[in-house]
Amino acid sequence: MAKKQERSRKKGKKKKSGLLSNLILILAVCVFVFSGYQLYQIFSEYHEGKKEYEEIRELVIQEEPKKEPEEEKEPEVQPRFTVDFATLQQMNPDTVGWIRFEEPSEISYPVVKGRDNEEYLTRTFEANDNKLGTLFVDKDNTGTFTDRNTIIYGHNMKNGTMFAQLLKYKEQDFFEKYPYFSIYTPDGKESKYQIFVAGVVEDTAVNYQFAFQSDEEFLNYIETIKGTSLYTPNVEINAASQIVTLSTCTNVADEERFVVQAVKVSEQ
Template identity: 30%
Template structure:
């Protein structure tokens, strides 16, 4: 009995050892699979990280290229302003004789801008901000969506007039488009106008149309849905007022632009009439496929004689 018992115990122990060995093998397989999966996931994560870094670098470089492009274009309009050299005669009286190098002044040159891009129709700037760009007008509203004034691809694109504005900003009602860039370039600065204090610090735009230079004053701003509706700011039938009925419609439309303003603009208090030249700035607001639009309405003020 003792030998049989020992044999049985040995057999049972052998079976248990085999079972344990199988379990160890299974665990080793699981660990191996886990390590493979972990290494694969790590590889995927590294790839995703590298792609994100690459994408961010591409966006950053794209922003830099656009900024440099527009800065170089703006710089070409700086000219030296001679400073009178003062001298005294024998009696000690002050006289002027010749000139010495003075400061530089930004002087608009429509002809030079037109030579660079025949679609150029003007320039817009908001003093004290980085908004300082040429205005283009293409054959449609896609041409300069992601194309700079020099014809290169860029996320920032260009500031452009709606192709339906046939009078190149000399009509009663015109629209300009520009991207709301994350770095504040193009029309990115407009989002700051949601704060009334910022708007009051920057109430006047300088707009060059052809050879002329005008001051444009902010009088209303608000957010709208991306699609066009009957009361949307994307109206083109008022560029030319060729009937009394259209004048009445336009008068009501102008009043609606005032009523919709997110706050009462205090920096321009004159009455807006159908005789005014209105320039509407449109840019994205928010994110997503159906992101809304921010609208800033400007009214033409005085012409500046440079």
């Protein structure tokens, strides 16, 4: 009798153990399926956002093929790059410019100015809900790129889009090789900027100042932000200079930002 009871207890334990194992397995499968679905949603969203900006480029950008010099002594002829702002502003009246890097060439996007600094964080240029968002100018800037410091925000996306490629400027070789970028505006002007600051900052109030009471305050600010840079190139900046601050997340700490700051060196 005792042996029968012992066998019965063992069977009961095995049954419970089997049920628990099956339950754990089912839960694990559910977690796996849910995680897979979430990843699919994320990558699908990334794909849709990237595709939208590629289609915008095809629609509004005209670029002549790059011409090589016929003789070694002749300078290399740069291709002409034009933006159809009439179409862009018809698509989105908040359009204020287009930013373009020769390298990293992935950075070639429209720039907008919204009513606040939240609107375009998860809204694409064509007003679609998407984590890529849109590159946008600070709400307190004029949006004309004539302020002493114009701030442009953009996400550091894991698929390499938006301002993710700015982090290449952590490397000194890249910083020195590609120090320029251009901003095009609806009035037909192209402004060329030279980078003089690139680095990680935690106190954004320092680098993100855009209003200055005097020339002296502005020049003191320039010296301060140079101290936040990984590298210190010899770039001429004076009281009449206009700079642009490009800001993105580091994806390391919530309070950290990677900033690239550049001064306007020419306009045409």
